[in-house]
Amino acid sequence: GESVGLHLPTLSVQEGDNSIINCAYSNSASDYFIWYKQESGKGPQFIIDIRSNMDKRQGQRVTVLLNKTVKHLSLQIAATQPGDSAVYFCAENPGGTSYGKLTFGQGTILTVHP
Amino acid sequence: KAGVTQTPRYLIKTRGQQVTLSCSPISGHRSVSWYQQTPGQGLQFLFEYFSETQRNKGNFPGRFSGRQFSNSRSEMNVSTLELGDSALYLCASWPATGGYNEQFFGPGTRLTVL
Numbered sequence: 255g256e257s258v259g260l261h262l263p264t265l266s267v268q269e270g271d272n273s274i275i276n277c278a279y280s281n282s283a284s285d286y287f288i289w290y291k292q293e294s295g296k297g298p299q300f301i302i303d304i305r306s307n308m309d310k311r312q313g314q315r316v317t318v319l320l321n322k323t324v325k326h327l328s329l330q331i332a333a334t335q336p337g338d339s340a341v342y343f344c345a346e347n348p349g350g351t352s353y354g355k356l357t358f359g360q361g362t363i364l365t366v367h368p
Numbered sequence: 369k370a371g372v373t374q375t376p377r378y379l380i381k382t383r384g385q386q387v388t389l390s391c392s393p394i395s396g397h398r399s400v401s402w403y404q405q406t407p408g409q410g411l412q413f414l415f416e417y418f419s420e421t422q423r424n425k426g427n428f429p430g431r432f433s434g435r436q437f438s439n440s441r442s443e444m445n446v447s448t449l450e451l452g453d454s455a456l457y458l459c460a461s462w463p464a465t466g467g468y469n470e471q472f473f474g475p476g477t478r479l480t481v482l
Binding site: 288290295296297298299300303343345352353354355356357358359360361 | 372399401403410411412413416418423424426458460462464469470471472473474475476
């Protein structure tokens with residue numbers, strides 16, 4: 255049968271606003287989480303990571319929050335800029351012998367209006 | 369330091385043919401992972417190589433294979449191409465020196481199967 259494409263969630267914000275992108279992960283054994291940004295025609299670019307022994311980590315203009323109880327990740331981008339427009343993916347890794355295997359979420363399209 | 373490079377960037381093949389894609393990791397990185405990205409399925413893990421050995425494998429048919437050379441460069445091969453193999457194939461490398469490390473992605477090879 256015909257395959258149905260993923261319908262990615264979208265988030266549209268004004269320049270200067272704060273953005274929050276959410277992600278539900280599937281594996282309760284996952285030990286490491288990463289947020290990637292993918293611009294059109296490019297490969298995913300690392301934004302920030304967090305390990306399961308933390309619930310918050312901050313970078314430059316970005317913060318990742320991890321709630322293991324409900325298997326939820328969020329990425330907060332402060333003072334969003336037009337250059338932040340991209341698709342954002344969360345990825346999880348169970349560790350152990352599977353360090354090299356990332357399981358990606360479906361992605362969220364962020365559009366920033368000037 | 370040069371990033372992950374992938375060749376070719378674009379490929380057009382017909383059903384039934386086979387294709388080989390190449391990935392050169394960042395200097396010093398010992399592990400290479402491959403991912404397939406399609407609008408229908410998103411980003412899916414294909415396999416991971418470390419020290420010339422396949423360490424992890426995703427849920428893809430045997431038509432998808434890969435290898436890694438002593439200099440950490442990697443190739444993946446898809447035999448008997450099907451229309452559904454049309455995708456962006458992404459390669460990622462990471463140091464694999466122990467524990468968790470971010471994976472650095474290349475720009476991908478866009479494969480179109482006609």
